[in-house]
Amino acid sequence: MGGSPIDSNKIAYLQQVKQMNMATILRQIWKKEQVSRVELVSSADLTSGTITNLTGELIGHKVIREYEAVSGSVGRKRVMLGFDPGHYRIIGLDIGRNNFEIVLMDLCGRVLRSVGGDVDREAGPEGFFARIMPALTDMRQEAEKAGHPVLGIGVGVPGPIDYSRGALLNPPNFPGWSGFPLQAELEKRTGGRVMIEDNARTSALAERWYGIGRNVDDLVFITMGGGIGGGVISQGEIVRGTNGLCGQVGHMTIVMDGKVCDCGNRGCWEPIGSIPGILGRWGGGGTMDDFKAAVRAGDSHALKCMEDTLAFLETALINVFNLYDPEVVVLGGQLYPYIAEYRATVQERLQARLYAFAKDRLRLEPSSFGASQSAIGGAAMLFRELLSEPVKLLV
Ligand SMILES: [Zn+2]
Incomplete structure (x- = not known):
């Protein structure tokens, strides 16, 4: 029966294999936007049985879905797999020195809603939260009420960042934010998963995952x-x-x-x-x-x-x-x-x-994304994590 160290090691190992295989499948779908199961067998180097099982599970989780594509001159219909825009949501937030932007995105990388505005740089973190929390909470609650789980909030912020503490170090011209534990504070206020990154890097991530x-x-x-x-x-x-x-x-x-x-x-x-x-x-x-x-x-x-x-x-x-x-x-x-x-x-x-x-x-x-670049890149951090560790995020 279960419970022996050997069994639990084996289960952990199988989970790891599943995670890797799912990640491979999701990356192939991301690269090609839509891909057939047959193409997956060759490009992901997995057996057709594994592809059938894992894509079935991902469809069950509403991470991906089937699309019908017409191919060739004879107009033969093929079943393709692509991300499912109808279920999960990701929130991206950009904290600027004078402004903010919040975006709600689906798994196809589309911005469904965005809210932005000016903030008073002198007001510090408290003033900033007072300004953005109503919009952030609204966006999150509205999505969840409509049955869309939010995978998390990815935040771009002026660096440099102390990544071990999820805190800002001493960004120039940003009074009151030096040493501020942004990640923990946002997790406390929203009750959800939060990732933070320097806003030049979130901008790069937007380009990596959704753009050029x-x-x-x-x-x-x-x-x-x-x-x-x-x-x-x-x-x-x-x-x-x-x-x-x-x-x-x-x-x-x-x-x-x-x-x-x-x-x-x-x-x-x-x-x-x-x-x-x-x-x-x-x-x-x-x-x-x-x-x-x-x-x-x-x-x-x-x-x-x-x-x-x-x-x-x-x-x-x-x-x-x-x-x-x-x-x-x-x-x-x-x-x-x-x-x-x-x-x-x-x-x-x-x-x-x-x-x-x-x-x-x-x-x-x-x-690619103008003023929304960094906020979209915030969301991209969660998307990247879903593609790297799908089992962790979905279970
Ligand atoms: Zn310098």
């Missing part, structure tokens, strides 16, 4: 706005480094004898290349819209300032391409719309500076 990265295993996401951050995806997974600093592209040295930065280094890209950095160099005393209008009007000082901005960007990007060797660098954040028109020019200039054999493969792309 579905077919790209090595990418770097650069977010430019009030600061400059980066998220590195290598061999399909986010890379954090020893201190969580991997991909801190905003703190690469661009000016050798430049000013001392908040991070302690001197001559960093962020203080000259971010929105405050650009406006500071311009000195016109206005917003990015004002600056752009001056550039359009042909104001020589504004034009020089824009040229310098692009030169800093180009210098930073050639370093990123040479250091990380990504298939794609994706540009996003609040600054991007103001420099979008120069993307092709920057890409050409970069190609002229990269190793000749690699230059034709260099890709510089705009982000």
Whole structure:
């Protein structure tokens, strides 16, 4: 009978095998969006019996469902498998210094609802929660009342993060949040599972799981706005480094004898290349819209300032391409719309500076999800976990 150590070891082992096989099946479905059982047998390298059993179980859990596809010239109908958008939900939350965004997503990666707005940076965590909790609670309860279990809440937040405690470290220009135990606090307030990540990395994860990265295993996401951050995806997974600093592209040295930065280094890209950095160099005393209008009007000082901005960007990007060797660098954040028109020019200039054999493969792309990028990436963390450890999340 059960209970002996050998039996429990065997059960644990079988559970592990099942987890791995389910994960393999779900990854194949994610990559191809829809796939037949026959294709799964060859691509997942599992027996047809295993495929039938496990896909049956996943259909029972409403993680995947059958779709009818018409294929070939004779119009033969085939049964395909794809994610089921009708049951589970995931919530993504982006905490910005001046704003927030919450998205409710289905397993097909579609945003079903989104709520966003401004927050008062000076109000600290208490003010922030007072502002967002009604919307967050509403979204969660509404989904659950309608019979949609919420797998969890994935949160993007200004880094750096103490991952062992699920807390913020000391994000610059973010009063009151230093050392704040965000993960535990949100778990307490919502009663659900919460994952937190640096918002440049959630932005990269959105691209990996729902955007350009579905077919790209090595990418770097650069977010430019009030600061400059980066998220590195290598061999399909986010890379954090020893201190969580991997991909801190905003703190690469661009000016050798430049000013001392908040991070302690001197001559960093962020203080000259971010929105405050650009406006500071311009000195016109206005917003990015004002600056752009001056550039359009042909104001020589504004034009020089824009040229310098692009030169800093180009210098930073050639370093990123040479250091990380990504298939794609994706540009996003609040600054991007103001420099979008120069993307092709920057890409050409970069190609002229990269190793000749690699230059034709260099890709510089705009982000897929605009202002919702980081919130969608928050949800992507839970989606990734479902695809890695389905048994853990579903039982
Ligand atoms: Zn710095």
